[in-house]
Amino acid sequence: MRRPLRAGAVAARRPGGRLGARPQARAGARLLRTDDVRGHGGRSRRAGRDRGRRALRRPARPDRRSGDLGHRFRVRRRAAPDRPRGGRPRTRGSTLGCGLARRVRDADRSGGRGRRPPDRPPPARAGTPGRTRRGAQREEPDAKGRQARGRACPADRRGGDRREAGDAARHAGEAGPEARGGHGPGGGGSRRRRGGDTMTTEETTQIATEPLGDWRRDTNCGGPRLEHVGREVTAMGWVATRRDHGGIVFIDLRDRTGILQVVFDPDDSPDAHRRAHGLRSEWVIAVRGRIAARPAETVNPDLPTGQVELRVSELRVLGSSRALPFALDDEDQTNENVRLKHRYLDLRRPRLTHNLLSRHRATSAVRRYLDEQGFVELETPILTRSTPEGARDYLVPSRVNPGSVYALPQSPQIFKQILMVAGFERYYQVCRCFRDEDLRADRQPEFTQVDLEMSFVGQEDVLRLTEGLLVAGASAIGAPVPETPFPRMTYHEATTRFGTDRPDTRFGLELVELSDLMRESKARILAEVVARGGIVSGIVADDGARLSRRELDELVAWVQTLGAGGLAWIRANEDGWQSPLAKFFDEGERERVCERTGLRTGGVLFLVAGPRKHAQSVLGQLRLRLAQMLGKIPEGRWNYLWVTEFPLLEENAEAKRLVAVHHPFTSPFEEDLDKLETEPESVRALAYDVVLNGTELGGGSIRIHRPEVQARVFRALGIDPQQQRDQFGFLLDALSFGAPPHGGLALGLDRLCMLWLGENSIRDVIAFPKTQRAADPMSDAPAPPAPGQLRELGLRPV
RNA sequence: GGGGUCGUAGCUCAGCUGGUUAGAGCGCCGGCCUGUCACGCCGGAGGUCGCGAGUUCGAGCCUCGUCGGCCCCGCCA
Numbered sequence: 001m002r003r004p005l006r007a008g009a010v011a012a013r014r015p016g017g018r019l020g021a022r023p024q025a026r027a028g029a030r031l032l033r034t035d036d037v038r039g040h041g042g043r044s045r046r047a048g049r050d051r052g053r054r055a056l057r058r059p060a061r062p063d064r065r066s067g068d069l070g071h072r073f074r075v076r077r078r079a080a081p082d083r084p085r086g087g088r089p090r091t092r093g094s095t096l097g098c099g100l101a102r103r104v105r106d107a108d109r110s111g112g113r114g115r116r117p118p119d120r121p122p123p124a125r126a127g128t129p130g131r132t133r134r135g136a137q138r139e140e141p142d143a144k145g146r147q148a149r150g151r152a153c154p155a156d157r158r159g160g161d162r163r164e165a166g167d168a169a170r171h172a173g174e175a176g177p178e179a180r181g182g183h184g185p186g187g188g189g190s191r192r193r194r195g196g197d198t199m200t201t202e203e204t205t206q207i208a209t210e211p212l213g214d215w216r217r218d219t220n221c222g223g224p225r226l227e228h229v230g231r232e233v234t235a236m237g238w239v240a241t242r243r244d245h246g247g248i249v250f251i252d253l254r255d256r257t258g259i260l261q262v263v264f265d266p267d268d269s270p271d272a273h274r275r276a277h278g279l280r281s282e283w284v285i286a287v288r289g290r291i292a293a294r295p296a297e298t299v300n301p302d303l304p305t306g307q308v309e310l311r312v313s314e315l316r317v318l319g320s321s322r323a324l325p326f327a328l329d330d331e332d333q334t335n336e337n338v339r340l341k342h343r344y345l346d347l348r349r350p351r352l353t354h355n356l357l358s359r360h361r362a363t364s365a366v367r368r369y370l371d372e373q374g375f376v377e378l379e380t381p382i383l384t385r386s387t388p389e390g391a392r393d394y395l396v397p398s399r400v401n402p403g404s405v406y407a408l409p410q411s412p413q414i415f416k417q418i419l420m421v422a423g424f425e426r427y428y429q430v431c432r433c434f435r436d437e438d439l440r441a442d443r444q445p446e447f448t449q450v451d452l453e454m455s456f457v458g459q460e461d462v463l464r465l466t467e468g469l470l471v472a473g474a475s476a477i478g479a480p481v482p483e484t485p486f487p488r489m490t491y492h493e494a495t496t497r498f499g500t501d502r503p504d505t506r507f508g509l510e511l512v513e514l515s516d517l518m519r520e521s522k523a524r525i526l527a528e529v530v531a532r533g534g535i536v537s538g539i540v541a542d543d544g545a546r547l548s549r550r551e552l553d554e555l556v557a558w559v560q561t562l563g564a565g566g567l568a569w570i571r572a573n574e575d576g577w578q579s580p581l582a583k584f585f586d587e588g589e590r591e592r593v594c595e596r597t598g599l600r601t602g603g604v605l606f607l608v609a610g611p612r613k614h615a616q617s618v619l620g621q622l623r624l625r626l627a628q629m630l631g632k633i634p635e636g637r638w639n640y641l642w643v644t645e646f647p648l649l650e651e652n653a654e655a656k657r658l659v660a661v662h663h664p665f666t667s668p669f670e671e672d673l674d675k676l677e678t679e680p681e682s683v684r685a686l687a688y689d690v691v692l693n694g695t696e697l698g699g700g701s702i703r704i705h706r707p708e709v710q711a712r713v714f715r716a717l718g719i720d721p722q723q724q725r726d727q728f729g730f731l732l733d734a735l736s737f738g739a740p741p742h743g744g745l746a747l748g749l750d751r752l753c754m755l756w757l758g759e760n761s762i763r764d765v766i767a768f769p770k771t772q773r774a775a776d777p778m779s780d781a782p783a784p785p786a787p788g789q790l791r792e793l794g795l796r797p798v
Numbered sequence: 799g800g801g802g803u804c805g806u807a808g809c810u811c812a813g814c815u816g817g818u819u820a821g822a823g824c825g826c827c828g829g830c831c832u833g834u835c836a837c838g839c840c841g842g843a844g845g846u847c848g849c850g851a852g853u854u855c856g857a858g859c860c861u862c863g864u865c866g867g868c869c870c871c872g873c874c875a
Contacts (some may be wrong), residue, residue: 247832261835281825298833306835323826326809329836334809337867390875410875437874438799561801561871663875761868772868 210316215286222258224308228291235260235310236286236318238348239279240328249276253287253310256353259303261294262287262310272315282328282345284319287312336763341777343768355765358477359753363430365476366450366749369469375426375452380415382408382432388727390663391435394445402794408434408446411746413663414731416453417703420742421734428452430749436774441761442695442751445774449698453744459686459702462743463642466690469747470640470697479756482640486690490645495613499620501646504694505639507632509623511616512597513537514607523584526568529609536609537619540597541626544604545571551629552604558625559608562618568607572599581607624694641691645669648676648685649716657718662687664717665710665731666701667743673709680716686743697752700745707736 219233237255244250249264264276268289279285289312300306325342326334330351339346346352367377386393386407393407409415411433419427429451436445450469454462467484475481487505494503497510518526518536526536541547547555552569559567570579570593577590585593599605606622608615627633648668649658658680660666668676672683689699704710710732714724724732753765763769770776790796 241835241837243834243837245831245834245837248834249832250834250837252835259835263833265832267832295833298835300835303835323808327825333811335805335867338809387875391873413875435874438872440874441869443874660875666875771866773866777867 209319212286212316212318215288215316217286220257221253221255221260222304224260224291224305224310226293226307229293229308231291232288233291233310234286234288235262237284239281239283239285242276242279242281244277249273249279251276251279251285253285254348254350256357258305260305260308260310261300261303262289262312263292264312264315268311269313269315272312275315275317276312279317280321281324282321282348283317284321286316286318288314337771337777340763340769340771343778347767352764355753355757355759356767358757359749359765362473362477362753362756363749365472366469367430369472370426370428370452373426373465373468375428376424377429378419378424378427379429380409380412380419380431384409384415387414391437394434394436397793397795399793410435411449412451413665414728416451416744417665417731417742418734420453420455420703421737421739423455423740425455425740426452427454427744439770439772439774441763442754444750444762444766444769446770447762448749449746450749451744451746453742455740455742457702457741457743459644459688459743462700462702462745463688466698466745466747467640470690470752473752474756477753477756480636480638482638486640486642488642488644491643491647491684492645494643495616495620499616499618499623500694501643502689502691502694502696503641503643504624504627504633505641506634506637506693507627509539509541509626509632511537511539511619511623514593514596517589517592517596518609521584521589523581525566526581526607526609534609534611535615536607537615538597538605538607539619539623539626540599540603540605541630542598542600542603543630544569544606544626545573545602546630547604555606555622555625559618559622562621566608567618567622568609570599570605570607572601572603572605574601637693639693643689643691644687645684646687646689647681648672648683648687648713649680651681658716660713660717661685662699662701664713664719664728665703667704667709668713673712676712676716688745690745690747692752692755695751695755696748697755698745698747700743702741702743705735705739705741707732710735 215234215236217234217236219228219235221235221237224231224233235253235255237253237260240252240254240259242249242251247266251262251264253260253262264273266273272287287310289310291308292311294300294307294309324345326338326345328345328349330349347356370377383396383406386395386405387410391410393410395405395407398404398406409431412429412431416427416429429449431449431451432446433449434446437443439445452465454465464485467482467486471481471484489503491501494501496513497503498505499511513535514537515530515535519530521527530536552571556567556569568579568581570577570581572594576582577585593599593605597605606619606626608618608622610618646661648661648666650661651657652659662685667686669684669686675683686702687699688701690697704713714721719727750762750765754760754762757765759765768776768778775781
């Protein structure tokens with residue numbers, strides 16, 4: 001709970017992606033619809049050859065690129081045989097003429113070329129540095145035979161080729177690409193930007209495509225089956241792959257529902273077949289034709305639509321595409337920056353399409369569930385007021401109030417409580433939250449919470465309701481449905497047994513405390529810690545002897561990076577203990593340690609000594625790492641868990657004072673109230689977190705609705721009345737006008753979807769996520785303000 | 799704020815102890831191909847080795863700085 005629910009997103013708010021496909025009253029149109037890409041061909045297409053490889057895709061395999069325990073699991077693309085694309089249209093002048101295709105591609109190339117000064121006359125500067133020089137050098141020895149052809153000037157190579165091909169139409173675009181390429185004058189400007197490969201409107205409008213006209217889609221690509229054979233249909237989508245045999249052309253047509261093989265056969269339509277040669281990846285086309293059964297030997301069992309194909313009688317090119325910056329392949333390993341820059345392409349990959357569609361389904365199921373439970377969806381302000389403590393705020397200056405700022409909400413916490421005072425009784429919102437903190441794989445600067453609050457309830461009610469919500473969401477998204485009620489564990493138990501307040505209970509490796517045994521130990525390094533009030537605690541890995549000496553040393557080094565004093569290990573070999581500490585333990589001590597920890601031959605005991613909280617936290621992290629190293633994390637387990645009885649307050653080391661573990665409005669246990677002034681840190685809170693496989697999904701609390709209790713908590717926190725009024729005055733005001741008992745919780749929707757979908761990064765379930773530096777490579781946000789903007793806001797750069 | 803790791807063709811990568819003209823696969827372009835589905839075959843183009851300094855006779859490789867991606871610690875009531 002004190003950890004924010006990092007997770008965020010966009011798609012959730014969309015009511016539900018309708019495509020252009022209008023549910024026309026065409027006969028049978030609905031029959032051919034499916035609603036999702038699951039089992040989509042993009043993935044299954046290759047199943048035949050790839051089954052083995054893909055089977056490896058999900059299970060934890062460390063990412064080669066991150067020296068860490070592997071959060072991203074990708075497979076390197078296997079080298080494939082060369083398979084150039086063939087076929088250009090043999091006839092010019094059709095709307096799909098090659099001139100068109102060429103222009104698109106040329107524009108791309110010149111753009112991608114980067115830094116060449118846009119206005120350089122190609123032949124004149126053949127001596128300038130860079131590739132030109134290279135080319136020139138190469139030219140001399142090579143100026144014989146076919147190599148010399150078209151290479152008078154490297155910069156003009158393409159031009160030469162083009163003229164050779166003698167296509168007048170292409171010349172139309174010729175000056176263009178050269179002149180256009182990428183960078184502005186001097187290539188300066190936005191240096192670190194994507195630069196050269198962004199097209200202008202002028203360029204894109206040169207690409208001739210056909211209007212939709214009166215064509216309307218009446219089938220989805222994922223829909224057609226044997227029962228539809230014979231039907232005349234119109235399908236629209238993207239060219240996923242093209243297999244051009246010259247005499248016959250196959251296209252895998254993709255829309256969000258799946259993949260359909262369409263066949264261009266001259267026997268069906270010479271015109272469509274001829275023009276099909278010019279199609280390229282990711283062009284948007286519309287095809288009309290008849291659904292036909294595939295010849296038996298050509299059925300593709302890996303494709304849901306694999307028994308049929310669409311034999312095309314008519315083709316319309318609705319949109320063309322430049323050459324892609326990366327392969328739209330679920331297993332593609334392209335650098336995330338490149339993918340984010342072209343997120344619209346990335347999102348076409350079936351996996352991401354599926355993720356976002358699934359997320360939509362989960363979100364709408366959650367809405368349905370809460371609606372059924374009597375909840376009201378209400379919105380709270382985005383431009384709001386900064387509150388003290390917590391994460392850093394994103395600030396928005398106010399033009400009409402110079403010098404004042406709004407803050408974007410870290411969560412709608414105060415507003416949702418006020419809605420309870422306002423009498424709505426049950427509120428929820430799928431809302432965006434903003435926190436200006438450093439990012440992680442499961443944290444974004446803006447993320448989405450399912451936020452809810454209820455009146456006249458106790459903790460039990462919120463927990464039960466949340467369990468129902470998670471059941472509804474999990475079933476909608478296709479994840480295993482959890483059994484309810486979830487197991488419960490107190491904060492004390494969680495930190496003692498697992499070293500964390502969000503335990504992963506899928507495996508053992510639990511912590512064992514040895515402080516009492518070490519008090520008299522000759523290992524002074526341990527004994528002294530106990531003497532100072534710290535603890536010695538350990539974890540036994542019963543098959544830890546599998547770890548090499550080197551791995552053990554690496555663990556020691558790693559633990560040090562966590563800020564721990566150190567990590568000691570004791571390896572129980574056949575012939576006794578092997579350990580840097582072995583000499584400090586006599587036979588009796590060894591026996592007692594083994595008895596306590598269960599250490600047996602073949603096992604390794606890891607020991608950490610230090611202040612209780614710190615030592616536990618280090619062991620908690622070590623526990624996760626050991627589980628990964630030793631392969632102890634079972635796949636397919638979904639351990640949902642409630643952690644309850646959090647402490648109300650804790651010491652903040654930096655500020656040297658007590659701070660709220662959850663937030664200052666969290667209700668203490670009634671029976672602990674007496675200790676608020678005497679032993680504040682032992683007061684338990686009516687706060688709870690829900691945890692799945694070691695990840696915090698969300699948390700909440702029963703709030704304080706009695707002003708006198710609130711006053712005591714503020715006092716314990718050292719917040720004086722003046723500060724109270726300044727910082728939370730409006731909430732305290734509200735609570736003073738008849739506040740119902742209330743409580744609620746917030747779930748990180750993005751994280752939830754990430755786990756449910758088996759993803760390892762929150763970015764894969766967010767339509768437009770940001771990088772670790774909170775930037776969006778696509779829109780280039782954030783960006784410096786325009787001249788005048790700051791002045792208007794009354795701001796000056798520091 | 800700190801640690802790790804990466805940055806070489808559009809993409810993914812190789813590049814030996816510093817040494818001649820920086821390679822591969824995919825993609826792209828051209829040609830051929832009527833049952834493919836990661837189609838195939840033949841040919842071709844494509845590189846400021848992230849950027850800037852330095853060391854050196856010589857730097858993709860060494861040093862320093864810097865920018866950027868990812869992972870982690872701190873942080874995230």
